[in-house]
Amino acid sequence: MEPTKTHVSHDATHDAHHEASFLTKYIFSSDHKVIGIQYAMCGLLFLLFGFGLIMAMRWQIAKPGESIPIIGSLLQSLLGSEVAKGGVMSPALYNTFGAMHGTIMVFMGIVPLAFAGFGNYVVPLQIGAPDMAFPRLNMASFWVFFLGAVVMFASFFIPGGAAQAGWTSYSPLASVVPTDGQVYWLVGMVMLITSSLLGAVNFIATIIQLRAPGMTWMKLPFFVWAQFVTAFLLLLAFPPLEAAGVMQLMDKLAGTSFFLPTGLFVAGQPTDISGGGSPLLWQHLFWFLGHPEVYVLILPAIGIVTEVTANATRRPIWGYKVMVGALFVLGFLSFIVWAHHMYLTGMGTKVATFFQTTTMIISIPSVVLLTCLFMSLWRGSIRFTAASLFALSFLPMFGIGGLTGLPLGFNFTDIHLHDTYYVIAHFHYVIAPGTIFGLFAGIYYWYPKMTGRKMSEFWGRVHFWCSLVFMNLVFFPMFKQGMDGLSRRMSDGGATYAGQDGVLGLAPSTLATNLDIAYAAWGLALAQVPFIINFFWSIRHGEKVTSDNPWNSTTLEWQTPTPPPHGNFVGELHVNHGPYEYSHPDHPQTDYLPQNAPAHPAPDVTRQPHKV
Amino acid sequence: MEIPYTSKDRPDTGLYNGKVGIWLFLASEVMLFGALFSAYVLLRVGSDPGTWSLGLMNKWVGAFNTLILIASSVTIVLAWVSLKLKDFAKYRFWQWTTIVFAAMFLVVKWSYEWPAKFTHYDVTFKSNEAAERAFSGAARVAGITNFTDTLKSSWQNRFDPRKQDFDKVELKDKPLDGHIVGYIDEAGHEHSVGAVLNIPFWSHAFIWRTTTLAKKKVKSLILAPSHDIWHAPHAAAPGVVRVAEAHPSAHGASHPAHTVTIPREDIQRLSSFEPKHSTFFATYYTLTGLHALHVLGGIIVMLYHLLPCNHRLWLRDPDRFAGRIEATGLFWHFVDLVWIFLFPILYLL
Known part of the structure; x- marks a missing residue:
């Protein structure tokens, strides 16, 4: 086997003669690694911002009508005293923050970070490609995304504020709320969708066309498979929402009635519309995207967790081929489960039965993936690092999120749980301690490749344990609140219904939990401080890596110089091994066999021993 | 740095990058127009009596537009064939013919069909x-x-x-x-x-x-x-x-x-007969408008391929340039195909 070389300097770069200016190198770059980092930084920033929105909302839920400390006066001066008088969050502002929290977290936080960020940086490296198949398209994709984000953020400051109709933007509500924020939302969404489409085309073409010699399909790291299926979901599920967005824009701007029914009254007044539209049509088109979107959020994280788990356990992934199969089944089924979000719309019991059946079937491939990952831990000598701790905790957290989804997938239990805090707890377990923990694992894991330094292990563990505890303290009580009947989207956290009799009444203990959750949410925010400091501090002051492959990993991204130069790989590359050949019995010298190691390593006594 | 397979086929897939890219893009376009066609079906089936304005369209104008789009699909193939035969002058001729046909389509739509509807009123009592x-x-x-x-x-x-x-x-x-x-x-x-x-x-x-x-x-x-x-x-x-x-x-x-x-x-x-008039016209303008934007986009791309920089690309890497024209042609066939669905559902049925 070839000894691992260290290329910390750039002198081996082919393009050294072609000195790019700062602007073309770091801002308008067509290098997949720079674009990946641009996406990831934007994604992280937007995640933090979206988290900030919900923290203000949690204050309003816990202490309705009280002035928000610290940022209350800031909100009043930024957004006007109409919506934040005396620093108190008005119901309209609560709706705005709620709608934008969902939109920002899903479309501008996790998709850019998980799919576009990690995907751009890691996928070409892992398949041994010099760049993406269409580098300039890649740059266009980022800048369209960026413009879409600018439009979204600009909408906070227009008269009336940003969109208020939830991240789902159900019509007719979305069409009649008295703000142009919805128009901004739609225009922003069309841009974000266009960006995703360009990205998806690029990813799929890259994975099909630019695999290095010898990189056959079944030698692809699982992360690449996950991104491949994710790209197909984006490619095929997003356009119907784009169509729906265009139609809702027509409703807003041209006065059409695609989603507005005949005889619609708004605030007691008949509307000047032709009618004849269908509110249900919006919901179908939205959830046709909305459900595959859930898998767009989760699959890249599962991919990262797989990479980190294999590396941490020093064992091949158990059932790699089964996992790839499960991924495709999952991707296909995700297109035919969407109406389980719509059981209460009156679409009919036969339709509901169909979607209930497919929803139960889709849990099978999810369980297959999770089971394979659990089995991979069996008898592994697990190395607990910050990255692997996040990856390992993903498994039970995603498990809780998945299992609590079953009662929502059944028509009859969903009637009780629909639109309660139970739903919030369910999908946040999937996406917050699920996906986001997976993404943290990826950041700690690939950080040395991007910067040449490791993040602090100690502060990484502090970040992990505090996040794990507070995540659960935030979301677990919501299951109970939801089962007690606390409805979501109430700006006073249900105070209106306190102590009332009948089905709408809420017990005082249910409402008191709101304050506990708020404390936990602020604790969770504090838990991110070590991460943020660690992230920036380590760029210059982190522990320097002494090898291009500090985790002794098998996959190709670790076979490049650190950080990889423009064009990535130095010299010829041929892939001879599967993605997870850890602790290979025929290769006792080291416990890992890089994918590009020679096919039949002859016993080599002169080889330098590796530190393990 | 050189991206592989930009002009030559990758041996195991038999495709060059641009062809994979354009087919994937068309797949997403199918979903885009598929969603709009689904919306058409759902809205039409659910419409009340006397609200779905059939039979208003001038089907002969629509038929004329259908014919010139089909003709333009033929001419863009001829443009590509000319490149394969290494005849750049002929390519130019057929590319310009395609653009002229496409422009005729838009002229009929935007200077006759749409404005005629905007001056045509109806009154209920x-x-x-x-x-x-x-x-x-x-x-x-x-x-x-x-x-x-x-x-x-x-x-x-x-x-x-x-x-x-x-x-x-x-x-x-x-x-x-x-x-x-x-x-x-x-x-x-x-x-x-x-x-x-x-x-x-x-x-x-x-x-x-x-x-x-x-x-x-x-x-x-x-x-x-x-x-x-x-x-x-x-x-x-x-x-x-x-x-x-x-x-x-x-x-x-x-x-x-x-x-x-x-x-x-x-x-x-x-x-x-504006978009606001009824769900039928809302659908009509949205579908034909989105389609017309695709036609316009096609025209812009085809004009770009006639610029001098692309002639230089042709001289440097003829396969790569022919590949771009092939990809444009695939897109153009798709735009034509969408119209072949739009014509019956809006003009005839």
Whole structure:
């Protein structure tokens, strides 16, 4: 086997003669690694911002009508005293923050970070490609995304504020709320969708066309498979929402009635519309995207967790081929489960039965993936690092999120749980301690490749344990609140219904939990401080890596110089091994066999021993 | 750094990058238009009797547009074949032919079809009595004694090819359609509705109704019932009506013999055939508009491929340039195919 070389300097770069200016190198770059980092930084920033929105909302839920400390006066001066008088969050502002929290977290936080960020940086490296198949398209994709984000953020400051109709933007509500924020939302969404489409085309073409010699399909790291299926979901599920967005824009701007029914009254007044539209049509088109979107959020994280788990356990992934199969089944089924979000719309019991059946079937491939990952831990000598701790905790957290989804997938239990805090707890377990923990694992894991330094292990563990505890303290009580009947989207956290009799009444203990959750949410925010400091501090002051492959990993991204130069790989590359050949019995010298190691390593006594 | 397989096929997949990319892009386009076609089906199936305006389209104009798009699909293949035969001059010729066809399609759509609809109004009434007065007037200018049969056949032609809903819709909700050729203001003076700024007939579609009509100076409307839909022998021909709109004093369309005066208080709803008119027109404009934007995008890409920088690319790497034309051709066939679906569902069915 070839000894691992260290290329910390750039002198081996082919393009050294072609000195790019700062602007073309770091801002308008067509290098997949720079674009990946641009996406990831934007994604992280937007995640933090979206988290900030919900923290203000949690204050309003816990202490309705009280002035928000610290940022209350800031909100009043930024957004006007109409919506934040005396620093108190008005119901309209609560709706705005709620709608934008969902939109920002899903479309501008996790998709850019998980799919576009990690995907751009890691996928070409892992398949041994010099760049993406269409580098300039890649740059266009980022800048369209960026413009879409600018439009979204600009909408906070227009008269009336940003969109208020939830991240789902159900019509007719979305069409009649008295703000142009919805128009901004739609225009922003069309841009974000266009960006995703360009990205998806690029990813799929890259994975099909630019695999290095010898990189056959079944030698692809699982992360690449996950991104491949994710790209197909984006490619095929997003356009119907784009169509729906265009139609809702027509409703807003041209006065059409695609989603507005005949005889619609708004605030007691008949509307000047032709009618004849269908509110249900919006919901179908939205959830046709909305459900595959859930898998767009989760699959890249599962991919990262797989990479980190294999590396941490020093064992091949158990059932790699089964996992790839499960991924495709999952991707296909995700297109035919969407109406389980719509059981209460009156679409009919036969339709509901169909979607209930497919929803139960889709849990099978999810369980297959999770089971394979659990089995991979069996008898592994697990190395607990910050990255692997996040990856390992993903498994039970995603498990809780998945299992609590079953009662929502059944028509009859969903009637009780629909639109309660139970739903919030369910999908946040999937996406917050699920996906986001997976993404943290990826950041700690690939950080040395991007910067040449490791993040602090100690502060990484502090970040992990505090996040794990507070995540659960935030979301677990919501299951109970939801089962007690606390409805979501109430700006006073249900105070209106306190102590009332009948089905709408809420017990005082249910409402008191709101304050506990708020404390936990602020604790969770504090838990991110070590991460943020660690992230920036380590760029210059982190522990320097002494090898291009500090985790002794098998996959190709670790076979490049650190950080990889423009064009990535130095010299010829041929892939001879599967993605997870850890602790290979025929290769006792080291416990890992890089994918590009020679096919039949002859016993080599002169080889330098590796530190393990 | 060189990206592999930009012009040559990858041996194991048999494809170059651009071809994979364009097919993936087309897959997403199929989903985009698929969603819109699904919306069309759902809205049409769920529409109330007398709201889905079939039979309004000029199918011969649509057929003409279909033919030139199909022709342009042939010519872009010829452009690509010329490149494969290493004949750049011929490529230029066929590429320009394709662009001319595509431009003709857009000219027909944007300077004739859409504006014609924007000047074509229909009126529904506050009461059956008011409707009866207006329809009797329309029958009188058409030279028929009883409007019922004419109304029934034209209404069924437009809304109800299966002839089962006529009695389900009240007379006041049945539209009388035509062109507005004048109005009477509150002082009782008659005005004509003509071209604004000397721009012919579609100018008033955009300007007149947002100024005069919106400011509520109108007491009564003077309407020339449409010959296209109101199948009556003596109504003013559409050409005459349009000339009258542009030059009110020149022809006799605003003459009482050809027009009906409808008091404002009789009108329940006045709308031209604009997107807001009905879900049918909303669908029509959205689908044809999105399709037309694709045609426009195709024209821009084809013009780009005629720029000198692309001739240099041709000289440097002919395979790569031919690949780009092939990808453009695939996109163009898709745009053509979408129209082949749009034509029947909007013009014929």
